[in-house]
Amino acid sequence: MRFAVVQFPGSNCDQDCVHALRVLGQEPRIVWHQETTIHSDEGVILPGGFSYGDYLRCGAIARFSPIMQAVKAAADRGQVVVGICNGFQILCEAGLLPGALTRNEGLHFRCETSYLRVENPASRFTSHYLTGQTLRLPIAHGEGCYRAEPDVLQALEANQQILFRYCDAEGRVTRQANPNGSSLNIAGIRNLRGNVLGMMPHPERACEAEMGGTDGRGILLGAAGIGRPI
Amino acid sequence: MKPKEFALSLGLTEEEYGRIEKGLGREPNENELGMFSVMWSEHCSYKNTRRELKKFPTTGPAVLVKAGEENAGVVDAGDGLALAFKIESHNHPSAVEPFQGAATGVGGILRDIFTMGARPVAFMDALRFGRPEAKGEAGKRTRSLIKGVVEGISHYGNCVGVPTVGGELVLDPAYEGNPLVNVFCLGTLRHDQIRRGAAKGVGNPVFYVGAKTGRDGLAGAAFASRDLTEESKADRPAVQVGDPFVGKLLFEACLELYARPDLVVGVQDMGAAGLTCSTCETASRGGSGIEIELDRVPQRETGMTPYETLLSESQERMLIIVHKGREKELKEIFSRWGLDAAEIGYVTDTGRVVVKQSGKVVADVPARLLADDAPVYEREAKVPAKLAERQKLDLRKILPAQPRLKEDLLKIANSPATGSRRWIWNQYDHMVGLRTVVRPGGDAAVLRIEKPGGGWVHVAMTLDGNGRWCAQDPREGSKALVAEACRNLACAGAVPLGLTDNLNYGNPHDPEIFWQLREGVEGMAEACRAFDLPVTGGNVSLYNQSPAGPIHPTPVVGVVGKVEEGVKLVPGVFGSGLGVALLLGKSESGGLGASLYLQEVHGQIAGKPAPADLESEKRLHRLMRSVLKESGIRAVHDVGEGGILWALAEMTFGPESAGAEVDLPLGSKERVEEALFGEGGGRILLEVDEAAVTAIEHLAKEAGVGCRTIGRTGGNVLRVKCGGEDVSWEVRELRGMFEESLPRALES
Amino acid sequence: MKAIVTVTLKPSILDPQGEAVLHAVQGMGLKEVKSVRIGKHIELEIQGGDETTLKKKLEQISGELLSNPVMENFHLDLRTGG
Amino acid sequence: MKAIVTVTLKPSILDPQGEAVLHAVQGMGLKEVKSVRIGKHIELEIQGGDETTLKKKLEQISGELLSNPVMENFHLDLRTGG
């Protein structure tokens, strides 16, 4: 499967995603936000950055980009859609994932290495990992605090849609290990059908040892359907 | 108002007015005077400092674009790869509105870099404020300045997707009334992609691209006129608001435009003095003229006068000259990125900048007169009357009879002046772009840059300044900071390629201040020559003073270097397991003059900084680079502020919190405090495997550099013996203080 | 015509920025202030168009773009002749 | 008692956020919208205290803390019994 990496005005991790995918042997296609086609054999990546300056609310304006119709249609057809950081925010704004991402509890932008606990390896995005495995992935966001109504949170839990939670180096999901105040320490979720992933941490920044680690590879490979498919 | 009176009200002198009249051959009108007042200001013309700047060495085999030629200097990094970099200050705007002041500072330096044809890949920021833990209003104001400035840099830098990979923060009462915000940007390009800011080719169209023009920045020093001041102050904003979103679109669009073969003739950003500066500079560089029509300038506000349009400092705008017939391509690219692109004029051969509004000439000035013929002044310089007094240092009056090393180090560890800067760089995206190999927190940041033909070049960079050293001895202090910057690069195995400097001083009309500046420039120039290091550009920021007095003389240097082939990068902190601690370089401390120790522990700034020994520094740096090619090197950190003891403490602040047990040399006439806290340069600490020691000793001997085994690393205690003293600290305790001191001070 | 859209956080959603301002306000001596909530005040200048259609369109945009129904409420105030 | 402080940018200060929203709104078909400016809507809940003193204090805080006088204006609206 090939990835289409969507470029919104203000995206700034698009080239990083392309680079990481190339490191993993993929050759993605860059898709400008004004385009209207996602091919039926493509997966979609909505990369990080500040689409439309993140003005108003992160992802609020990007959601109305022409390409988003096609992304929605692709998701509805069951194609893979991955939203990373700003991409996650866009997916929530667009209603492809439930909930919303709000200002970090500490009110600061945070760029650092976070630890994630893999909650559910029975998903294509986590198939390279084991339950409870701890991953080291960078975060870089000012609005990554996941919020949803209590019933939505319950449903996420019940349906095992929470794929990653912030934890400490030992894998303990604690309040202290939560960098942004997210409900239930949520770092990444999938939709019910299992083809849409949204996560605040950046797997594309963790695909090469020189960049500080390779824990993110499995997520991108899994999304591409490579390696341990389920 | 008569033209002459108007000129004086704009800050031009009588003599300058005469010069303008003579150059024009007639009375200038108000628009023209406005243009001269900004172009001939210190900020744009360097009229007070140009003679001094000439003292810098600016040539060398690696220099592709020299200082002063274009918006930023460019150096060769090998393999067809070039690096453009420069530093810029935004001190006064940040004092008024810290968030927007700092943000627009980032935007400004960003434009200087992509104007050169380079893709911006890294920022660094050098910040100076008063003490955040100060009581009362002063502390409150400082805290809000720090928070605002850091947020502003974070806002702009993160949004444009250029990582901020390093910088400095200095907290000293000398900056309380006048903070310093200096921002550095580095860009990468191929040799054949270098762009020039010259308007050439008669008839070629001149485009205005980017954000619309408003009345931003008009209430600055250059703004004053009877007609205009009658309007309400409310809509005359001195505060420029940056739009990083448009900044990002602008550089992507420009880079896309440059990639089209033979399309662009010249580019120039609109920074200070906006349209005025960009038209007259491009015309002057091209030996041509430019004619523009102001009605075609995209405007955000209605009813702007020619004066306002010409002098507006609205952000995120560029001037681009393309080959005739290629207009459509430019328009297509900019419209795709959702940006305005307006053809506002064309290149002429008259040598004049002619400005029209609604077809009527509103200004007509020789480009060279405006851009290059500003007067140059020789300012008076005088040794400060109190300098000799301040340089005296009698340690017997300051130090206690019995050393109190234990407390001394705790005091330093607990001070926000030395605490971890994590609170700052966690707010900066320092990883975006996938180039940051060595992240903030160490001696130098290292980026990997893709070579034109594939593969990576590793580039190291650092910002350094030390106002305290320079206050006590501007010449030696400036030399020492260049040496320190080069030493930082050596710790990353890099050979310095070029230096950019920001000269932050007080009012140059004060002879004592001008003396500081001249000494500073001469000291830096001497050090640069010693290191074969060309100055490729920089910035001057004067008048940094408040009613409480001038700031410390504060030159800040940014040095960029290339990591040598074969070097293995190592962290600046001890790893796990047991290793050997080595000290490379001098065994003398250089004494406590102008030291952080005296300021933080004894509340005094006294004495002279240790003079830099440039020859031995060079040998040390060369040795360091070859040592880093050996195996078994675990950690490297240079000795700087806080002396060898603080450098050791910093090395224990790694993820492992590993300690060390060392025996440190004491000079024959030294007090133990001097040995431990003296800031003399020329020293580097290493942690190595036992097995590597012999090879390093051998290399050091060959290089003629001292190498001494001072102890062992490991454990959870830092234990130091020196001159009969034997003191230990719990690493965890020190580290806790180090991590907490700055955030705590900011929350107070 | 002018439209003013006020966007406020739903009561159940935490407002950390409001909390921070609350502390600062209390710190400045205003102990009587018990809570602070921060929302958005959006002013749109409108020229021409039919008022009824506009109003409908503005309601829609306020709900879809200007506010996020997951966490915010909005109030639309149309002012003619403003 | 409730205080509502509306903080708006001074007219000639650039509002990048408003610009971006303007484009989006126009892109969604509302061509009649000619300008968008975004400010803050701050609600303070107040209990007790003397109204005149409070008002003075609130004015001060609105000017010093809630808005930045070099680029913003504010409007204070005190609502008793709200």
Ligand SMILES: Nc1ncnc2c1ncn2[C@@H]1O[C@H](COP(=O)(O)OP(=O)(O)O)[C@@H](O)[C@H]1O
């Ligand atoms: N301190 C300095 N040392 C060397 N060159 C300098 C210094 N200050 C300014 N320059 C050079 O003078 C030229 C004009 O600088 P400047 O007016 O700051 O550019 P800008 O218009 O981008 O602000 C630049 O090439 C700059 O590098």
Ligand SMILES: [Mg+2]
């Ligand atoms: Mg410039």
